[in-house]
Amino acid sequence: MTILPLKKILVIDDDENYLKLISMRLELSGYDVVTARSEVEAIARAQKEFFALAIVDLRLDRTDGISVMEEIHSINPYLPIIILTAHGSIESAVEATKKGAFNFLNKPFDSEALLLQIEKAVENHRLASEVRRLEELLNEKYDFKNIVARSEKMRRVLDLVSRIAPTDSTVYISGESGTGKELIAKAIHLASGRKDHPFVALNCAAIPEALLESELFGHEKGSFTDARQSHKGMFAQAHTGTIFLDEIGDMSLSTQAKLLRVLQEKQFYPVGSGRALDVDVRVIAATNKDLKAMVKDGFFREDLFYRIHVVPIELPPLRERKEDVPLLAEHFLMEISRRMKKDIKGISAMAMQKLMLYDWPGNVRELVNTIERAVAITRDDIIGEEIILPAKDCPVESLKPYKEAVEDFKRGYVVRLLEFTKGNVSRAADLAEKYRADFYNLVKKYDLKPEDFKKSR
DSSP states (O other), X not given: OOOOOTTEEEEEOSOHHHHHHHHHHHHHTTOEXXXXXXXXXXXXXXXXXXXXXXXXXXXXXXXXXXXXXXXXHHHOTTOOEEEEESSOOHHHHHHHHHTTOSEEEESSOOHHHHHHHHHHHHHHHHHHHHHHHHHHHHHHHHOGGGSOOOSHXXXXXXXXXXXXXXXXXXXXXXXXXXXXXXXXXXXXXXXXXXXTSOEXXXXXXXXXXXXXXXHHHXXXXXXXXXXXXXXXXXXXHTTTSXXXXXXXXXXXXXXXXXXXXXXXXXXXXXXXXSXXXXXOXXXXXXXXXXXXXXXXXXXXXXXXXXXXXXXXXXXOOGGGOTTHHHHHHHHHHHHHHHHHTOOOOEEOHHHHHHHHHSOOTTHHHHHHHHHXXXXXXXXXXXXXXXXXXXXXXXXXXXXXXXXXXXXXXXXXXXXXXXXXXXXXXXXXXXXXXXXXXXXXXXXXXXXXXXXXXXXXX
């Protein structure tokens, strides 16, 4: 985002005496003033230069100040504009503010009043610009287009996310701990029509069962011991936005029944209240447990399972998408190095092989921690193998050059496909989502014979 000069002001008035008067007073107060006597001149300036604020006279020779304001806002929608009017009509002032003016002042104006309005407008502009900058950073971080992934499994996940995000369908995300379930939930929210509304996340496993209902639905003052004041629950906080219920499998059957009511009737009762509250939220649920097995064993309600299981998304563990490890490692390296203010240029080939050979039971979260530890303790500008996973059981004695290791992985993948399809190249190509000719070229490249796999059982 461009940083706007907070002292540069555009003044538009067809009265040259007023232009000189305003310029003199603003310049004495430390502002850099650019003047324009016509709409054409003002628009030309606005197209070429950045301003912190514009002051526009309501009555100009060939047009009115509101039209000029609208033209300027078509160039810079966020620029604060103060309208000056010698006519002082309430109607003109209301119309100007309705159409986007920051404020208006009557001519002849009081210098102190003008400077105060400018100061307020510039500060408002600065704060709004900072809010937009932070929102852009947040959107960039969680935009599913920017989620690091090369593997076919994750590309399929992100394709599904891009298709279902604009809908209001309930989403069920499953996957092992550390696979990035909340990251995907935030990406869905920020790609939806609810992105400008709250995203509220609750880890059901982290809240004691006695308090979970109150956290979800809120409570009235005096509804239980220590309820000294009313509390707004997560569903109320998420109204018009998205609520993310992580580890939903840890929710008790009684709380599950109350959650089912919210999903069915779009309303809930705060603890201790006899009045139902309407709520409009999109629900995204996640768990690392096998909910189907829990339904079978009586630990999870079957009706709730089908209520949340509208759009299922399964996140693969990191060991099943090893192609993503180098990209993720480099991404986290840059991010963590910047945060720690260390100039780390990369990861050595042997260190990267250790990362590729490891099975990552803690998934992406464990990879982040591994890179963070390495960045913290290294004294070099390249992360070496000696500080990567030092206490882990990695087959370091069999490490190969990076390119050779990748080729071995690809060859093994093709072999497994041919074994599974018993040498049926067309079916193997379909499973790999590649053209038959391209897959056959891989078979030839690795000197494999499909007929050999037809004999295997």
